[in-house]
Amino acid sequence: MLFRSGEKFQTLYTLQFKRTGQVLRERFSWTAMGLCLGMGTAVAFLSLPVTSMVISWPLFQAQPESNDDFKAGTDRAMKAAELTQSAASKEEWVRVALLWQQAIDQLAPLTASSPAYDYVQKKLMVYRTNYDLIGDRIVAEETAEANFNRAIQTAQLARHKIESNDTVGDQETIKLWQRAIKELSLIPQGTLIYAQAQTQLQDYRQQLGQSVNQIKIETASTHSYDQARQAAKMATDNSAKGQWNLAARDWQQALAHLLQIPTDKTAFKNVPTLIETYQTNLRYAQNQAARNQALVGITTALGKICGSANCTVAAENDRIRINLTVPYAQELQQSLSLPRQNSANQVSPGLKQLMAAIIASSHQLNQVVLIYDGTGHFIARYRPDLGGFARDLDNDRT
Numbered sequence: 001m002l003f004r005s006g007e008k009f010q011t012l013y014t015l016q017f018k019r020t021g022q023v024l025r026e027r028f029s030w031t032a033m034g035l036c037l038g039m040g041t042a043v044a045f046l047s048l049p050v051t052s053m054v055i056s057w058p059l060f061q062a063q064p065e066s067n068d069d070f071k072a073g074t075d076r077a078m079k080a081a082e083l084t085q086s087a088a089s090k091e092e093w094v095r096v097a098l099l100w101q102q103a104i105d106q107l108a109p110l111t112a113s114s115p116a117y118d119y120v121q122k123k124l125m126v127y128r129t130n131y132d133l134i135g136d137r138i139v140a141e142e143t144a145e146a147n148f149n150r151a152i153q154t155a156q157l158a159r160h161k162i163e164s165n166d167t168v169g170d171q172e173t174i175k176l177w178q179r180a181i182k183e184l185s186l187i188p189q190g191t192l193i194y195a196q197a198q199t200q201l202q203d204y205r206q207q208l209g210q211s212v213n214q215i216k217i218e219t220a221s222t223h224s225y226d227q228a229r230q231a232a233k234m235a236t237d238n239s240a241k242g243q244w245n246l247a248a249r250d251w252q253q254a255l256a257h258l259l260q261i262p263t264d265k266t267a268f269k270n271v272p273t274l275i276e277t278y279q280t281n282l283r284y285a286q287n288q289a290a291r292n293q294a295l296v297g298i299t300t301a302l303g304k305i306c307g308s309a310n311c312t313v314a315a316e317n318d319r320i321r322i323n324l325t326v327p328y329a330q331e332l333q334q335s336l337s338l339p340r341q342n343s344a345n346q347v348s349p350g351l352k353q354l355m356a357a358i359i360a361s362s363h364q365l366n367q368v369v370l371i372y373d374g375t376g377h378f379i380a381r382y383r384p385d386l387g388g389f390a391r392d393l394d395n396d397r398t
Contacts, residue, residue, distance in 0.1 A: 069106045069107065069109065069110070070106070070107065070110070070116065070120070072106045073102075073103045073104075073105075073106030073107040073123075074103070074107075074123070076099045076100075076102045076103040076106065077099070077100065077103040077123070077127055079099050080096050080099035080100045080103060080130065080134075081130075083095060083096045083099065084096050084130075084134070088192065089192065090138065090141045090142065090145065090192065093134060093137055093138050093141060094138060096134050097131060097134040097135055097138060100127055100130050100131040100134060101131055103127050104124060104127050104128060104131060107120050107123060107124055107127070108124060140188065140191055141191055141192055141193075143186075144186075144187040144188065144191040144192070144193050144194070144197070145193055147183045147184065147186045147187050147197075148183070148184065148187060148193050148196070148197055148200075150183045151180040151181075151183035151184045151197075151200065151204070152180075152200070154176055154179050154180040154183065155176070155177070155180045155200070155204060155207075157176050158173050158176035158177050158180065158207070161173050161176065170211075170215065170218075171215070173211050174208065174211045174212060174215065177204055177207050177208035177211055178208060180204050181201060181204050181205060181208060184197045184198075184200055184201040184204065185201065217262065217265065218265055218266060218267070220260075221260075221261045221262060221265040221266070221267040221268070222266075222267050224257045224258070224260045224261050224267070225257070225258070225261060225267040225271070227253075227257040228253075228254045228255075228257035228258045228274065228278075229254075231250050231251075231253040231254035231257060232250070232251070232254040232274075232278060232281075234246075234250045235247045235248075235249075235250030235251045235254060235281065235285065238250060239281075239285060239288075242292075244285050244286075244288035244289035244292055245289045245292075247281075247285040247288075247289075248282060248285035248286045248289050251278050251281050251282035251285055252282060254274075254278050255275060255278045255279065255282065258271050258274055258275050258278065259275070287365070290364060290365055291315050291320070291365050291367070293364075294320070294360075294361035294364050294365050295313055295314075295315060295320065295361070297357045297360065297361055298313045298320070298322065298354075298357045298358060298361055299313050300357070301350075301353045301354045301356075301357035302322070302324075302354060304350055304353060304354075306324070306325060306328060311323065311324050311325055311328065316370075318367055318368075319367055319368045319369070319370055320361065320362070320365070320367055320368070320369045320370070321369075321370045321372065322358070322369065322370065322371045322372065323372050323373070323374060323376075324371065324372070324373055324374065324379070325373075325374050326373055326374050326375075328350075328351065328354075329371075329372075329373035329374065329377075329379055330373075331347070331348065331351055332351060332354075332355075332371065332379060332380065333373075333379050333380070335347045335351065336379075336380055336389055336391060355389075358371075358382050359382060362382045362383070362384045363384045366384055367384070368381055368382065368383050368384070369381065369382045379391070
């Protein structure tokens with residue numbers, strides 16, 4: 001039977017023993033006396049009962065110091081078990097491990113000769129298992145904390161790089177966020193820092209997403225910038241060839257690519273200047289294309305009037321010059337000399353068509369059209385701002 005600490009061993013039962021040798025000696029002694037006292041006395045003595053002896057025989061000798069060790073060990077084990085249920089920090093888990101170790105140290109010295117040996121060995125097996133488990137838990141907590149701290153440091157490096165480069169996205173920043181996320185992902189559920197790690201993990205994943213998105217935008221911006229430069233080169237080449245419609249188209253494409261670049265991206269650095277230049281070039285190309293179109297209309301009208309005669313049209317700076325052969329120049333000069341109500345009836349259909357083409361082209365281009373005869377003599381001019389023909393050249397130059 002196992003006794004708890006503080007209990008004293010009690011006598012479980014009483015044994016009576018008849019010691020044969022002693023009885024014989026006593027009988028011999030009394031026999032001698034009986035010789036002296038007589039056979040009657042000897043017979044009387046021999047008829048007496050044997051003297052009885054009472055002996056207390058405990059199961060095992062109590063050892064107070066062993067009982068104290070047993071109590072101390074079990075008390076520490078109880079405290080360790082209780083603290084395990086409420087441990088909320090690594091320091092408390094270390095305290096739990098220390099209590100299990102102390103419980104083991106208190107019970108381990110018990111010798112095999114102790115009646116409680118088997119019971120204690122079972123307890124020691126449980127205590128050592130608990131101690132190992134707590135040790136594993138402490139290692140897990142320390143590892144989780146180390147991973148968390150490394151993740152925080154890595155995230156700080158990523159943020160510092162963002163602040164230094166004034167951008168949230170580049171390949172190195174992405175790698176830093178990925179490393180921080182990996183460190184947090186290694187923290188197992190159930191550790192003390194797991195909840196905090198999950199909060200940080202959500203934030204870091206969002207930061208990574210923003211960096212990746214910025215990389216995509218930067219890449220697209222750089223691509224747009226390159227396309228704009230390529231379109232501008234094509235526009236320049238077409239301008240040199242006098243292909244103004246194609247040049248205008250290319251300048252429009254170049255501007256469209258530039259306008260796709262966000263203002264906060266690296267590629268935007270030279271965009272404002274390029275936009276201004278490309279817009280100027282676009283307007284010039286559009287004007288030149290419109291002039292060419294107008295010249296085509298006038299040339300068509302001249303072809304119908306002059307036929308195979310040497311009538312020409314050319315663009316000179318901000319003006320258009322028409323050279324008419326003498327017969328047609330005289331007809332135009334005469335029609336301009338007549339009153340307006342009469343001139344309409346005096347003009348041939350071909351000249352009417354030419355004058356209509358001149359008026360339309362002048363307004364379309366907002367440019368003055370100058371008319372000369374075959375000898376270079378000035379005949380008239382048409383000003384779109386005045387809406388009519390005039391015969392004086394000097395007033396036009398004022």
